[in-house]
Amino acid sequence: MASQLVFLLFLFNLCFAPFPLTSASQPIDECKAWLVQSIPTNMTDLTPVPGVLSTADVFRWLAGNTTRELDITAQYWEFIALPNDNRSGDYGYTDAQLGSFGANEGLQVYQSLQSAADRNVSIRILQNSGFYPDYDTESASLAAGRPNVQNVTLLLSNWYGSGIVHAKVWISDSKDIYIGSANNDWKSLTQVKELGIYLVNCSSVATKVEVYFNNLWKLAFLNSSLYTKTVWDQQWQIKRQVPCWSHFVPFQERCRSPLPHYVETPHVAGYPTLLDPNMFQLAINTPGYNNTSSQNNSCYLSFAPPEMLFTKYQADEQGWVDTIKSVGAGATVRINTMDWLGQSQYLSPTVFWSSLSSAISEVVFSKHATVKVIAAYWAYYLNGTDEYLKSLLYSNVLCSSSKYNNCAGKVEIKYYEVPGYNKTGPALSNGKSTGNIYPDFTRVNHAKYVVSDVRAHIATSNLIWDYFYTTAGVSFGTDNPSIISQLQEVFDADWNSPYAIPIVPL
């Protein structure tokens, strides 16, 4: 046991200890990284964090700088507001109102995509089917009459019975990349709170995410009925449909994967935690914070659903869990999410999913860690959230339930309320004023990330079972100290703002 622990610690150090400085003669990787945010209008009480870029700028630059190829994953397309369509949540707002909401930023991003398309940039769009009322009209318009633009819809529900393309990734010329929470929607630029990372001149990250993109692309062209199986999923105790190469399928019954090879773990059902997931060393410059170009840092990518994994990259759930567990003794984990449910959302019967809350309780108990969670309170707040959050808060009671526990860790949770969140929706309905002051699906903190004292994890998935097992999502993680510090500052600005309201325990 002790020797195993020593071995684990040894591995941990190998993965996370920064490489020593090397002499200056060696050419260093040119990767630059910035955190990227969208901040809804009228949040005047939020302390700005210097050096963070805006999502609208980054999307424009990604499109504007591409010379060769632009790969985009999208859940849906709504860069252009639809105030004249009575089926839209934008309906009835005046041009002046839309202007004050920042809708023009969305139009500009769309125009930068049009201009990339007109420059004969090869654009590959991998999307979900979009939303009522206009679905994927915008990407279809980009593709119309342009052989250099391919618009492909992947329906993961054909593969899993539910699930969507929910990853939000832009990859430009296999070297510049955005990964984060922002949708291809004007509202995601100025009316929804988002967080992502922009990596520039960073082919070592971009080409890896491109493999994942290509996996999804390949799936879109396969006949799912030839490549799926319904199995008893031993881990989640449910019968469900999965790709036939899934590790949830008993080894002897698995098909050969049409995707690149992923590590096999015989005698195990599902996708267990990898002791040594793929990490890569990267010297990342952070011009928006402190420059740290001379030192290598460990970085990783994690992906969902697990059947899209390749080589030895970890599943997205492991990326989250390991970041929570990376916390040092007595240190703090900061988690920001829109949703929080310890279960599935779209499965029948419902799956119970305690992976993240267990990891939190574990570090509260054994490492005396403080875990701070921000969850969103908004118009589409999910029932059950309050109960699951309060069950997580109950860890505090359990932790100090015996004097022998010697408990010094704690969980603290706040709801985040963007002002105006309960007055969203179309301005007009049946010719009458609704009293709403913002369009539908706005005024929400939609960012998804976790940051400990030693590791930052920037994600695209909601914290609900489905997003890790049936839905496409990507995360980028690193132990780069500047990215960690700046992400902590972003969290603390929210946590200490009047928009974050503590949850009172049961």
Ligand SMILES: *[C@@H]1O[C@H](CO)[C@@H](O)[C@H](O)[C@H]1NC(C)=O
């Ligand atoms: C802006 O926020 C303030 C306070 O947070 C609120 O009183 C005001 O109504 C808001 N205005 C709009 C247009 O949302």
Ligand SMILES: *[C@@H]1O[C@H](CO)[C@@H](O)[C@H](O)[C@H]1NC(C)=O
């Ligand atoms: C290219 O990206 C840089 C920042 O990475 C930005 O300053 C510049 O404006 C972009 N160029 C175009 C044409 O968008």
Ligand SMILES: *[C@@H]1O[C@H](CO)[C@@H](O)[C@H](O)[C@H]1NC(C)=O
């Ligand atoms: C557009 O690019 C493709 C290859 O990427 C090339 O074959 C084609 O000739 C280009 N078209 C124009 C009009 O430049």
Ligand SMILES: *[C@@H]1O[C@H](CO)[C@@H](O)[C@H](O)[C@H]1NC(C)=O
């Ligand atoms: C792609 O764009 C073309 C051209 O506009 C359109 O006819 C087609 O329906 C679109 N396909 C998808 C999957 O959106």
Ligand SMILES: *[C@@H]1O[C@H](CO)[C@@H](O)[C@H](O)[C@H]1NC(C)=O
């Ligand atoms: C990326 O590299 C190119 C070519 O080396 C350089 O021109 C550009 O300024 C770099 N971009 C950034 C943001 O440093």
Ligand SMILES: *[C@@H]1O[C@H](CO)[C@@H](O)[C@H](O)[C@H]1NC(C)=O
């Ligand atoms: C997919 O495969 C099924 C089963 O062989 C077949 O019935 C169906 O026509 C195929 N669909 C397409 C689009 O090829």
Ligand SMILES: *[C@@H]1O[C@H](CO)[C@@H](O)[C@H](O)[C@H]1NC(C)=O
């Ligand atoms: C950083 O890591 C890369 C890849 O492992 C290596 O080639 C490079 O020499 C390292 N650079 C420094 C400054 O340690």
Ligand SMILES: *[C@@H]1O[C@H](CO)[C@@H](O)[C@H](O)[C@H]1NC(C)=O
């Ligand atoms: C990072 O380095 C560049 C080039 O040396 C410098 O212009 C910039 O001010 C530095 N940024 C910070 C935040 O130190």
Ligand SMILES: *[C@@H]1O[C@H](CO)[C@@H](O)[C@H](O)[C@H]1NC(C)=O
């Ligand atoms: C959610 O809770 C509210 C208030 O208790 C209730 O009115 C509503 O029907 C619930 N919705 C669902 C989908 O359970």
Ligand SMILES: *[C@@H]1O[C@H](CO)[C@@H](O)[C@H](O)[C@H]1NC(C)=O
């Ligand atoms: C909307 O939210 C504000 C701030 O939380 C609250 O004061 C107000 O009562 C709410 N209004 C409605 C109609 O729920």
Ligand SMILES: *[C@@H]1O[C@H](CO)[C@@H](O)[C@H](O)[C@H]1NC(C)=O
């Ligand atoms: C919405 O607009 C359409 C056409 O513009 C019209 O036929 C329809 O009656 C309108 N519906 C409502 C509820 O106003």
Ligand SMILES: *[C@@H]1O[C@H](CO)[C@@H](O)[C@H](O)[C@H]1NC(C)=O
């Ligand atoms: C960044 O720079 C500031 C001021 O120079 C310094 O206080 C801070 O420790 C630095 N942070 C990191 C992570 O290097």
